[in-house]
Amino acid sequence: MALYVTAAEILEKAERKQGALKTLVYDSKFPNIKQLFALVCETQKFSSVLQEIIESTKLLKLTKLKMPLAKVLLYDLLIGQGLKCGGAWKANMMKHRPRLQAELARMKVRRKVSRNEDLLPAGSPADQLPRYVRVNTLKTTVGDAVDYLKREGFSYLGQAVRLDNLTLKNKDFLLDLHLPEVLAFPPNTDFHDHFLYKAGHIILQDKASCLPAHLLHPPPGSHVIDACAAPGNKTSHLAAIMKNRGRLFAFDLDGKRLSTMSTLLLRAGVSCHQLANRDFLTVDPDDPQYKDVEYILLDPSCSGSGMVCLRDRSPADQEEEKARLAALASFQLRCLNHSLRFPRLKRLVYSTCSIHSQENEEVVAACLQQNPDFRLVPLLAQWPERGLEPLSQCLRASTTKTLTHGFFVAMLEKVSDCRGIKKKPAVPVSEAELVPPAPSSDAKIPEATEENSDGSDAEEMLTSAVGEINDSSNKKRKRKRKRKKKKATKAE
């Protein structure tokens, strides 16, 4: 019962724009977040189909249910895994099941389709994305996973050579062209009940979300921080790359997400990790236990605007959205600046599942401006979608150009670690003395989450940082020349 009541409340709130679906799910404190999230996402996906059935069968009048509750119950009754409640609701829905099923069947006949998925509104991007699966190399090999799936009737087409190879049908699957442990299947292939998934041999992870750990690539034995880690897909990917050797410090502010993460890491066979329920911004970079940290993965809370299933169907209040993005960007910049304070840091990957430049290029540009000893590393030359100019070293991902959810990745490296070769920074970041200092991350900060973060000082630095960067550094150069001239005259 509680599952359906909570799911219905969340759908109602999401419709009234009271928060992003993902956040509403986590905020609900429901004991089985995964189950709730799946139900809410799927019901929203099939919302128009369910509404049509409800209206044409007059279900609300017959059952006295409200629309959101009717939708979640109907989803599980007709499309999902069957009703998971008893009592009056179940009896009521079961009574009307024959007419509801008949209406669904009539819809399929009218639209000349056989599968429920084919009833979804045409062009819904989520339903056209391949189902990506990351092979967990801590538990198996890509070869063994492929053989297992072949034995089960899937047909393996080898490694993709072009992006359009990833448009798959029936039981076909292939190895991705960019990421060596990622397999691609036709859209909506369901692995939730599959042995390989339940045993932790495969992880259901979008291809774009596999980029951060793949690009950071910490060697086995290294010391690594995953700053905002839960629910831990990227942590388990890092551990696989590190072959479970070294130390992987994983922080998250949300205890509930962290405990889900702990279960997932156990299932994935991860053993080199150390979880901490902590605000990353309060972690002391000079604490001796982090003295050997050379790699950081920072995947902070973001608007989630790249997640196709979470995208709002109608635009939210513009002013509210602007303020929310500014607060998120401010938090993201603080995390980024804080990460760069770890004394032995060599490389850091920053990622978001947002499509807004305010949370992506603008955060990175502002950070580079405040940290001139770091520069951008050009990423995957063969990747088809780049960061917005001038940050083309970064990667973007989207449903249209990369057949993934929307995503952004940047990699920063310490300039002094480039074997003594002082290369040109990715964006003009010289003359640091003229740039206002980065906000101290020791300062007391309010709790930062996707929905709630402070909009403080760093925010100003963020505003159109990308656009202004060239202009401001020209001015700075002029001022520096003037100062030099003045000094020289004094010396004379």
Ligand code: SAM
């Ligand atoms: N990297 C994760 C993965 O791949 O599974 C997803 C991370 S999610 C985008 C962002 C996470 O940051 C959330 O779990 C949130 O609880 C956490 N978070 C937000 N503010 C934080 C803070 N100040 N310190 C640590 N974690 C924080």
